[in-house]
Amino acid sequence: MPADLPTPLVAVADPVLARAGVELRLKRDDLAHPTVPGNKWRKLAPNLERALAEGCTRLVTFGGAYSTHVRATAAAAQALGLACVGVIRGEELATAPRNWSLRAAEAAGMELEFVSRAEFRAVATGEYHDLERRWGRCLVLPEGGSNALAVAGAAEIPREIPDLGERDVVCCPVGTGGTLAGIAAGLPPGGRAMGVAVLRGEGYLETEVTKLHHSAYGREFANWRIHHGYHGGGYGRVPAELDSFAAEFEQRHGIAVERRYVAKMLHAVYGLAGTAALPPGSRATAVVTGLPDPV
Numbered sequence: 571m572p573a574d575l576p577t578p579l580v581a582v583a584d585p586v587l588a589r590a591g592v593e594l595r596l597k598r599d600d601l602a603h604p605t606v607p608g609n610k611w612r613k614l615a616p617n618l619e620r621a622l623a624e625g626c627t628r629l630v631t632f633g634g635a636y637s638t639h640v641r642a643t644a645a646a647a648q649a650l651g652l653a654c655v656g657v658i659r660g661e662e663l664a665t666a667p668r669n670w671s672l673r674a675a676e677a678a679g680m681e682l683e684f685v686s687r688a689e690f691r692a693v694a695t696g697e698y699h700d701l702e703r704r705w706g707r708c709l710v711l712p713e714g715g716s717n718a719l720a721v722a723g724a725a726e727i728p729r730e731i732p733d734l735g736e737r738d739v740v741c742c743p744v745g746t747g748g749t750l751a752g753i754a755a756g757l758p759p760g761g762r763a764m765g766v767a768v769l770r771g772e773g774y775l776e777t778e779v780t781k782l783h784h785s786a787y788g789r790e791f792a793n794w795r796i797h798h799g800y801h802g803g804g805y806g807r808v809p810a811e812l813d814s815f816a817a818e819f820e821q822r823h824g825i826a827v828e829r830r831y832v833a834k835m836l837h838a839v840y841g842l843a844g845t846a847a848l849p850p851g852s853r854a855t856a857v858v859t860g861l862p863d864p865v
């Protein structure tokens with residue numbers, strides 16, 4: 571599943587940020603791979619290497635009806651010739667017409683299994699042995715795809731940025747925290763990571779990132795923090811103000827802005843420019859973690 575690495579690093583000239591004394595660059599991870607874009611490729615790549623090395627021929631993962639991680643897993647399995655199962659939250663979906671996201675997963679060869687919310691919770695929170703009995707030798711990826719290997723994959727992002735130092739802040743959206751955990755771990759000394767929560771998760775998300783650091787590296791990192799003022803009301807919520815901010819950014823800078831994650835991160839960069847989070851003289855490198863949905 572070859573990717574186009576390193577992904578481009580491009581400077582963005584913006585008068586609003588210039589007035590705050592802040593530079594902005596975009597790390598275009600949305601261009602990493604044609605069918606598995608963005609941070610989903612970063613997080614899947616080491617897991618797939620492991621699956622192949624261990625002779626697993628099937629991937630199993632979990633998610634909601636519109637999960638980007640589920641679609642990305644289906645596309646990655648297809649690229650590698652592996653079988654793949656998606657366990658989807660919501661048994662009522664089994665008989666409903668497939669939405670575009672599930673249709674794409676199925677078109678890539680994923681077998682879908684619909685379960686009730688209660689079953690989903692039980693299975694997705696770690697009863698993996700039953701899954702193996704059911705599906706045979708398989709690599710099980712958690713909902714959202716964040717595990718220790720995924721964190722190691724995301725740690726490659728800052729390593730592709732050649733000149734990070736004391737004035738640099740690498741920014742990313744935070745859904746499950748795997749991407750932020752990896753970026754923080756991959757930074758050189760002095761660099762800082764800034765996560766922007768895309769859902770209401772104050773406290774919870776910090777705990778998740780810390781857990782991921784423990785499982786990937788057996789230690790904690792102190793070079794990151796999460797901002798919680800830019801989730802726009804919750805996961806998937808895109809208030810009109812956020813939408814018009816993103817539309818204006820697209821128009822000014824000629825790049826498509828994914829709304830549920832990337833727009834919230836960029837909104838935070840603009841909102842925090844000139845404050846202690848991004849003081850005058852600092853340079854923000856915003857990781858473009860994905861592409862807009864096709865519909």
Ligand SMILES: *Cc1c(COP(=O)(O)O)cnc(C)c1O
Nearest residue numbers: 744745746747748749831859860
């Ligand atoms: C899944 C996703 C994220 C969230 O990444 P986590 O590692 O779960 O925090 C961020 N941006 C985009 C575009 C995504 O699709």
